[in-house]
Amino acid sequence: MQITIRGVTKQFGNFAALRGIDLNIASGELLALLGPSGSGKTTLLRAIAGLEPIDGGSIRFGDTDATRLSVQERRVGFVFQHYALFRHMTVLDNISFGLRMRPRAQRPAAAEIRRRSLELLNLVQLNGLEGRYPNQLSGGQRQRVALARALAIEPRVLLLDEPFGALDAKVRKDLRRWLRQLHRDTGYTTVFVTHDQEEALELADRIVVMNRGSIEQVGSTDQVYDAPRSPFVFDFLGSPNVLPGEVRDDGVYLLGAAAPFEAPNGLAPGPVDVYARPSDFRVVEDDPAAIAGRVLEAQRTGTLVRLTVLLAANGQSVEIEIPHPDPEMRVWLPSDRIRLRPAHFSLYRESRPAPARIVEDRSAAHSAPGSRVRGQ
Amino acid sequence: MDEPADMQTPFVPLVQTNAAIGEPRAVRLLLIGTTVLFLGVFLLLPLAAVFAQALSGGVRAYFAALADPDAWSSIKLTLLTAAMAVPLNTAFGVAAAWAIAKFRFRGKELLITLIDLPFSVSPVIAGLVYILIFGARGWLGPWASAHGLRIIFAAPGIVLATVFVTFPFVARQLIPLMQAQGTDEEYAALTLGARGWSTFWHVTLPNIRWGLLYGVLLCNARAMGEFGAVSVVSGHIRGQTNTMPLQVEILYNDYQFVAAFAVASLLALLAFVTLGLKSLLEWRHGNELAAVRGH
Numbered sequence: 001m002q003i004t005i006r007g008v009t010k011q012f013g014n015f016a017a018l019r020g021i022d023l024n025i026a027s028g029e030l031l032a033l034l035g036p037s038g039s040g041k042t043t044l045l046r047a048i049a050g051l052e053p054i055d056g057g058s059i060r061f062g063d064t065d066a067t068r069l070s071v072q073e074r075r076v077g078f079v080f081q082h083y084a085l086f087r088h089m090t091v092l093d094n095i096s097f098g099l100r101m102r103p104r105a106q107r108p109a110a111a112e113i114r115r116r117s118l119e120l121l122n123l124v125q126l127n128g129l130e131g132r133y134p135n136q137l138s139g140g141q142r143q144r145v146a147l148a149r150a151l152a153i154e155p156r157v158l159l160l161d162e163p164f165g166a167l168d169a170k171v172r173k174d175l176r177r178w179l180r181q182l183h184r185d186t187g188y189t190t191v192f193v194t195h196d197q198e199e200a201l202e203l204a205d206r207i208v209v210m211n212r213g214s215i216e217q218v219g220s221t222d223q224v225y226d227a228p229r230s231p232f233v234f235d236f237l238g239s240p241n242v243l244p245g246e247v248r249d250d251g252v253y254l255l256g257a258a259a260p261f262e263a264p265n266g267l268a269p270g271p272v273d274v275y276a277r278p279s280d281f282r283v284v285e286d287d288p289a290a291i292a293g294r295v296l297e298a299q300r301t302g303t304l305v306r307l308t309v310l311l312a313a314n315g316q317s318v319e320i321e322i323p324h325p326d327p328e329m330r331v332w333l334p335s336d337r338i339r340l341r342p343a344h345f346s347l348y349r350e351s352r353p354a355p356a357r358i359v360e361d362r363s364a365a366h367s368a369p370g371s372r373v374r375g376q
Numbered sequence: 377m378d379e380p381a382d383m384q385t386p387f388v389p390l391v392q393t394n395a396a397i398g399e400p401r402a403v404r405l406l407l408i409g410t411t412v413l414f415l416g417v418f419l420l421l422p423l424a425a426v427f428a429q430a431l432s433g434g435v436r437a438y439f440a441a442l443a444d445p446d447a448w449s450s451i452k453l454t455l456l457t458a459a460m461a462v463p464l465n466t467a468f469g470v471a472a473a474w475a476i477a478k479f480r481f482r483g484k485e486l487l488i489t490l491i492d493l494p495f496s497v498s499p500v501i502a503g504l505v506y507i508l509i510f511g512a513r514g515w516l517g518p519w520a521s522a523h524g525l526r527i528i529f530a531a532p533g534i535v536l537a538t539v540f541v542t543f544p545f546v547a548r549q550l551i552p553l554m555q556a557q558g559t560d561e562e563y564a565a566l567t568l569g570a571r572g573w574s575t576f577w578h579v580t581l582p583n584i585r586w587g588l589l590y591g592v593l594l595c596n597a598r599a600m601g602e603f604g605a606v607s608v609v610s611g612h613i614r615g616q617t618n619t620m621p622l623q624v625e626i627l628y629n630d631y632q633f634v635a636a637f638a639v640a641s642l643l644a645l646l647a648f649v650t651l652g653l654k655s656l657l658e659w660r661h662g663n664e665l666a667a668v669r670g671h
Contacts, residue, residue, distance in 0.1 A: 071566040072569045084563065126637075
């Protein structure tokens with residue numbers, strides 16, 4: 001089922017939860033709504049389900065105007081963050097609830113309801129647990145019961161609110177893989193909300209990055225990761241180093257570099273912020289475009305070496321990761337001199353409206369305070 | 377650790393008293409003793425006295441006192457009052473708790489305060505309020521008597537006063553329970569296609585059933601035992617507007633001690649049945665009550 005969202009707004013008192021959301025969700029796709037808390041992602045999900053009435057705009061399911069439909073009529077499969085299983089019902093009764101609630105004319109016979117519920121139980125790999133109560137199940141099992149219950153009504157779209165938020169790391173990983181498989185097998189249009197970038201990148205076909213009630217960027221996982229459209233997106237999908245740079249007529253210079261490392265790209269001359277992830281840096285020898293620094297800390301974890309480098313030009317420290325596939329390879333030690341050049345990066349003008357503020361806390365641990373000041 | 381060493385580990389009792397939070401034996405005995413003594417003097421002794429006094433004239437006199445037409449009428453009126461007030465307050469209580477726990481609206485705090493009002497107001501005042509409204513010179517009194525309605529000094533007034541006094545029991549029991557349970561299950565039911573009434577019937581009600589029963593029992597105990605408010609509106613017409621507590625008072629003032637205590641013992645028995653049911657519920661469904669509350 002294709003979902004078309006146009007100009008959807010939602011206000012909670014003085015707080016604008018959604019500020020004119022436009023979004024197309026293709027039939028059968030697996031879409032992630034990614035953003036920090038308060039970005040409006042859950043509100044948007046609930047708005048699609050009809051659990052949150054919207055103030056303006058429209059939501060269409062295919063050719064149907066869903067805005068006019070009640071929650072019941074929308075037929076969406078909604079999986080709540082804390083599952084919201086009916087605690088006084090057995091697993092089987094939970095799963096069959098949607099079918100049992102149908103008007104008499106459309107309700108299958110009791111035997112058929114039971115058969116279909118058991119089939120779904122089989123689909124979520126919980127055979128034999130139909131007689132259990134929710135409080136007798138583990139978190140991962142509850143999650144799967146909630147999913148089976150939502151699938152029982154043959155939903156137009158499957159909506160999941162922070163589906164793995166309440167689970168421990170190991171279970172989360174298994175469930176993620178399993179959900180991906182389930183999506184491939186069933187082909188339901190699926191939208192899930194998460195604040196975990198790794199989860200979004202691993203699971204989704206496309207990612208919608210949200211910030212303060214607006215969409216910052218929509219794209220495939222590769223697009224969003226490789227070409228973040230704003231510092232906010234860049235920051236949210238990794239812990240970038242922000243280096244001061246300058247656009248001159250002959251190219252973009254890093255602070256303290258003798259030559260440009262990049263063509264001007266049509267940017268007007270002036271200061272610019274260079275965003276680069278730890279893994280985007282290369283250690284070079286005699287490169288006039290590189291910047292000089294001194295190793296503060298070096299730590300090898302398996303095939304990676306993490307270095308904290310103090311830049312000579314402004315005393316800023318940057319975090320970098322370099323592959324270390326070979327034990328014979330050169331080892332960097334604290335106080336070693338080093339020259340760096342970003343191989344992948346994004347350039348943002350510091351005069352941009354400051355969407356990066358929210359993520360400041362997240363990345364504070366990864367980059368020096370000095371690097372953040374310029375971004376604001 | 378190898379096996380022989382493991383086997384040499386000294387025997388550790390499975391149950392250990394925790395010395396850090398435990399009290400010396402003497403202190404424990406003192407605490408328990410005080411509690412038992414207090415309960416004995418202030419609760420058990422009076423109760424025993426009620427039954428002793430009721431049966432002091434023999435079993436025959438006891439049943440004769442209960443079979444007296446006035447006493448019998450008071451028993452019927454009490455049961456009727458409870459049968460009216462309890463269902464009404466159950467419905468009101470569920471509706472109020474539902475509104476408070478599941479919706480956000482202006483004036484919610486005020487509503488919660490109002491629900492508690494009958495607890496904080498003296499029952500006598502509750503009775504007087506109804507006199508003020510429905511009495512012969514009250515606001516609605518003349519209108520009511522013009523239409524042939526007897527409210528004050530009649531069963532309707534007694535029911536009204538009882539409803540007022542017992543209003544908070546069900547609501548008070550349910551509000552924290554429903555607040556703790558939140559609205560997710562109801563929302564889930566809606567997304568699965570259930571209508572409002574089905575959601576209430578299949579999801580909300582089963583989740584609150586034990587709490588509700590508990591509240592109903594407490595409400596019932598108070599409805600049968602209420603004295604103050606009922607006394608004001610009843611008019612004490614023998615054989616007509618006396619409930620059991622009022623009947624006890626009247627008999628006692630008439631120096632009919634055996635009869636007074638016989639009716640009182642019946643009231644006490646009703647209380648025992650209520651308490652017994654409550655304990656049974658706690659024992660039988662304690663885990664469920666705790667689980668539902670703990671969420």
